[in-house]
Structures are given as C-alpha cells and as structure tokens.
Amino acid sequence: MQIQDLPYPDPGVPDTRSGPRFLWWLGRHQLGGQVKALAWGLLHFASVAALPFCVGLAVQAVVDRSGARLALAGGLLALCGAGNALGDTFLHRAAVTNWITAAARVQQLLARQAAQLGSALTRRVAAGEVVAVSTGDVEKIGWFVEAVSRFTAAALTIVLVCAGLMAYQPALGVVVTAGLPVVALAVLPLLPRATRRADVQRDKAGRATELASDTVAGLRVLRGIGGEDLFLDRYRRASQEVRRAAVRSARMWSLIAAIQVLLPGLLLIAVVWYGVHLARAGRITVGELVTVYSSVMLLTYPLRHFEEIAMAYSFSRPSAKRAARVLSLRRATDTAGTREAEVPAGDLSDPATGLVAPAGRLTAVVCGDPDAAGRLAERLGGHPAEPGPSVLLGGVPLDELPLDSARTAVLVQDKDPVLLSGSLRELLDVPASGEVAARDALEAAQCGDVLEALAQASPGAEQAMDVRITERGRSLSGGQRQRLALARSLITDPEVLVLDEPTSAVDSHTEARIAQGLRSLRAGRTTVVLTSSPLVLDVADRVVLVHEGRVAAVGTHRDLVHTDSRYRAVVTRETDEERAALDVLEAEAALHGRPRSTRPVLHGGTSEHTRPALRGALREIEEKA
Numbered sequence: 001m002q003i004q005d006l007p008y009p010d011p012g013v014p015d016t017r018s019g020p021r022f023l024w025w026l027g028r029h030q031l032g033g034q035v036k037a038l039a040w041g042l043l044h045f046a047s048v049a050a051l052p053f054c055v056g057l058a059v060q061a062v063v064d065r066s067g068a069r070l071a072l073a074g075g076l077l078a079l080c081g082a083g084n085a086l087g088d089t090f091l092h093r094a095a096v097t098n099w100i101t102a103a104a105r106v107q108q109l110l111a112r113q114a115a116q117l118g119s120a121l122t123r124r125v126a127a128g129e130v131v132a133v134s135t136g137d138v139e140k141i142g143w144f145v146e147a148v149s150r151f152t153a154a155a156l157t158i159v160l161v162c163a164g165l166m167a168y169q170p171a172l173g174v175v176v177t178a179g180l181p182v183v184a185l186a187v188l189p190l191l192p193r194a195t196r197r198a199d200v201q202r203d204k205a206g207r208a209t210e211l212a213s214d215t216v217a218g219l220r221v222l223r224g225i226g227g228e229d230l231f232l233d234r235y236r237r238a239s240q241e242v243r244r245a246a247v248r249s250a251r252m253w254s255l256i257a258a259i260q261v262l263l264p265g266l267l268l269i270a271v272v273w274y275g276v277h278l279a280r281a282g283r284i285t286v287g288e289l290v291t292v293y294s295s296v297m298l299l300t301y302p303l304r305h306f307e308e309i310a311m312a313y314s315f316s317r318p319s320a321k322r323a324a325r326v327l328s329l330r331r332a333t334d335t336a337g338t339r340e341a342e343v344p345a346g347d348l349s350d351p352a353t354g355l356v357a358p359a360g361r362l363t364a365v366v367c368g369d370p371d372a373a374g375r376l377a378e379r380l381g382g383h384p385a386e387p388g389p390s391v392l393l394g395g396v397p398l399d400e401l402p403l404d405s406a407r408t409a410v411l412v413q414d415k416d417p418v419l420l421s422g423s424l425r426e427l428l429d430v431p432a433s434g435e436v437a438a439r440d441a442l443e444a445a446q447c448g449d450v451l452e453a454l455a456q457a458s459p460g461a462e463q464a465m466d467v468r469i470t471e472r473g474r475s476l477s478g479g480q481r482q483r484l485a486l487a488r489s490l491i492t493d494p495e496v497l498v499l500d501e502p503t504s505a506v507d508s509h510t511e512a513r514i515a516q517g518l519r520s521l522r523a524g525r526t527t528v529v530l531t532s533s534p535l536v537l538d539v540a541d542r543v544v545l546v547h548e549g550r551v552a553a554v555g556t557h558r559d560l561v562h563t564d565s566r567y568r569a570v571v572t573r574e575t576d577e578e579r580a581a582l583d584v585l586e587a588e589a590a591l592h593g594r595p596r597s598t599r600p601v602l603h604g605g606t607s608e609h610t611r612p613a614l615r616g617a618l619r620e621i622e623e624k625a
Helices: 019-028 031-063 067-117 120-124 127-168 170-185 188-217 219-225 228-280 286-327 370-380 403-409 438-444 448-457 478-492 508-521 557-563 565-572 576-591 608-624
Strands: 348-350 355-357 362-367 410-413 496-500 526-530 542-547 550-555
Touching (some): 019 127, 031 286, 067 120, 067 127, 127 286, 170 228, 188 286, 362 565, 403 410, 550 557
Parallel strands (some): 362 526, 410 496
C-alpha cells in the first residue's frame, strides 16, 4: 500500500483483545511495507558497518605501502558511501510510508466504528477519549509500526558485525561479541518502570484532554452561569498533574539514554585497551585494531534503535489499548442484517412500547423521561445500542436490514445534533431524495435570522449558501444550531423522520411557526416528533403518551390534556400540589354545575389567572387535612 493509494478499500477486522494483539495485527497487515523497509534498512546499516573494514584495509595498505590495496579500499569506501546514502534515503521513505499507512488504517477503523455505533459511541466512551485516540494515539501507534523495521535491521546488522569480527579478528571479536548483548540488554530492568510512568502520563493527559474538550463544548453555558473560572482552575490542576507525570517519565528515559551512552563507551575503552595490548605483543596488526575500534564505535548507531523501539512500544502500548477498547465496542445487532437491502414503507411500530406511527401522518410522542425519549428515538431508527425487539416498518424488522438501508428508511435527529465546520452549502449537501429544496427546508425551519447572522459574520460571501459555519456552529446560539440541523434533516426527506426535541432551544413564537412549517413540508410523509411542547403537539395528527416504557394514551393534544392527568402533568408541567388543587377545583365545579375547563391547554404550566384559585384550593386542602 502506497500513500497515494489511500484510503484502504477495506481496513480489515482488527484483533481488539488487547493492545499488544492489536499492534501485532496491525504489523501483520503492514507486512509488505515492513519487508521493504527491512531490506533498505539492512543495506543502510550494512554499508555503515562495512566502513570500518574499508578504513582498516586502507590503513594497513598505507603501512604496507601497497597502492593497489589502497585503491581497492578507496573503491570499497565509495561503494559503502553510495549504499549508505541509497539505503538511508529509501529506508526513511519506506518507514514513513509504513507510519502513515498504519495511522490511516487505524483512523479508518475508528471512523467506521463511529459510523456504525452512532450516538451510542459517546455514551459508552468519553468524547475526550475518542478525540485522544483519533489524534495523538494514532500517531504513537504509527511510530511503533515505523520503528519495527528499523530495529529489526539494526539487530540483524549487529549480529552480522559480531560474526564478521569473530572471523576477522577472533581475539577482539570475542570481547565485542560478549560485550554487545550486555550493552543492548542492560536497560531492560528499567523498562517496566519507565513504561508504568509513561502509562501514568498518558492517563493524566487523556483526562486533561477530556476535561478541555468538555469545557470547550460547554463554554457558552459556563459563561452564562459564571463557571469558566472554576473549570479553568480544574484544567490548570489537571495540566500540572500532566507536567509532573511527564517530568517523572522523562527522568527515567533520560537515565536509559545515559546508560545507552555510558556502556558503549566503556566497551569501546575495553576494546582499545585490550587491542593496544595485543598490538604491542604483535598478535594483531594496526589495521586490524583500527577496524575493530571503528566497528565498535559505529555500532553505537544501530544500538540506539534498541532504545527507540523500547520507547515506541512503551508509548504505543497504552495508545493501542485505548484504540482496541473503542474498536471492541459492538452494536446489539448485526450491522450487515439478514435481509436484502431495501427501503420498506408503511406504518412504523415499536413492539417494546406498543407505539404505532401511521404512514404519512405526523405523530407526536410524549415521554416524561428525556433519557427514555432518547432511547426510544434511537430504537425507532433500527439497530439500537441495547438489545430488544426490533422496530417494524411496513411489517419489516429494521434490525434485519443492513444498517445503511435502515438509516436510509428512517432518519433520526437526536437532541444535540452536530454541525460540521464549512459553508452552509456543504452543511446541507447530504444524501437526499431531491424532492425538498434547500430554500424550502430553511424556510420551514425558520432559518431566516440564522442566515442573516451568518452573512454578517462572513461579509465576503457572495451568496447566502457560501457563508462559513465555525466548528460545531459555536458562533451560533443553541436555537440557531437546532434550526439549521432541522433544515438539514428536512432536506434529506427520508421515508420516516424521527425528531427528538427539535424545538427545545427556540422561543415560543418561532416554535409555533416551525411546527406549522414541519407539518406542511412533511405532508404525506411519516414523521415522529418526541416532544412535550404544546405548540408542536397541537399540530400533530396523533399524540401518543409513553409512560413507564409503554403506550399509556393515544389521541389529540386537546383531548388528552383534558382527559389524562399523566399527560397533563408532563405537558403543562404541573407540580403534585397544583395537580391536587386543580382536582379539587374541578370537583367543586362539577358539584355546582360550573364548566370544568379550568386547566390550561397550552404553554408554561398553570396560567396566571388560576394561581389565586389554586392557592385558595391548597389552603382548603390543608384545612381539611
């Protein structure tokens, strides 16, 4: 795989049983690139290791006054220099290619996982951890994959040099062969401690990243309640903990680096001392001494790769563990499905709750628990994160359809939809039926003032659709973001559209216009809105009350608000005391033959003109009690 061939057609199925197993799986899938980097690495390190033999041959040729051998030594030096340059260039190219392709494979796996899990991902893994895995952790995993081939080439080169020294000059070769394993393995006892310190640093850095991500995401709210200083102090403390952990980790790695310098130096001193002793005794020539000395000196270069692979593994292992944890998450249902890909039509029904949304109608669903409403919305979209009976669309179980087909048939917009940065045209460029124009969707979602605000922020834009939207739409208010997300969903024009609290952040006047626009634009299409807003409920063809996980009442908003106390409590936001007082007032009204329509039908709970009567009724209840 070359960089220009990215992305992968299929990144594969990773082994997520542990971090090391994930790294091993990644290395096996990079085998071709690893072999190529190993070949270039061997050429590079072998050329470097051959230089001392050429230098020794040249020195001995000068001592023996042999011009032919000196010319041969010069030619060999030129050949080694060319091999060194060629090997180093293409080793770097192959290693970087391995790094980038490995990182790209991990990013594709993470992107595929996010697409399959949907909103369930951030409920099971913190958003900051997902960000850390997809950015810094991916780089560290790629670093280890890149370093493996260089380390393997360096280790093979050291073995070959030791074998060559044993054959070239056994007396000094024995010293080098015995000393090099000690030099290479002396730091092994320190690696577990260094790895633990690196793990602590990674954990603290991950928590700091999560805190920063959560703070930035909620910055508007924090400013509204004056809590930015509190969160700034929390992040400052977390940052200092990361700094202290990084210093402790750096101290251990600096000790390992010092040992990697000290021990080769001691080995070099021992070789020189013993070599001089042998040369004075006439057992070796000056050229042989120079060759062995130069070989030991240059071997410090490949020995450094032992330190690099140790650092790369210690840093990449916790990163791979986090990546494997995210990639190991599974949906409750098979995303491939058991049926052929199709887009069914008909009534949408949920056996778990008894909810039925007739085809072509606007159905509003009222849940007293917002979390239960979110779970219901996800289940209505098919392939929920939690196991349970499948939702049926036209009698077809959505869980048995491929995930793409289920999402084409039923589009779910959750409570907190995300706006990606880019132009408004790019935001609204989504897969769609083509039946709904962008202008109509924006008008139905009441986005006129949003376009004006974006135009003022982007004076250079020639058309309204070319204005820029900042990351996650942070320059917009919550209501403006909500309306743009609704317009995007309306443009898609799916067979079934499920909206979870689509107007919770807008004012009542805008909400009323959105409700009418939604009803008009989605006429003849199946729409399910989970809401407790009377303005939206009042325009629905059918209202369903879901209480304690089951359908408790079905009707219109105006009927249910008079006949069902549980529905009334959710929609009008009555307290228990107010509900009891209103029951007393209705009973008295019935006793004296007065009209019973004392309850508010629309917004905001109990209306102001009923407050005095409620207070009197409450006092009467207390006196009777």
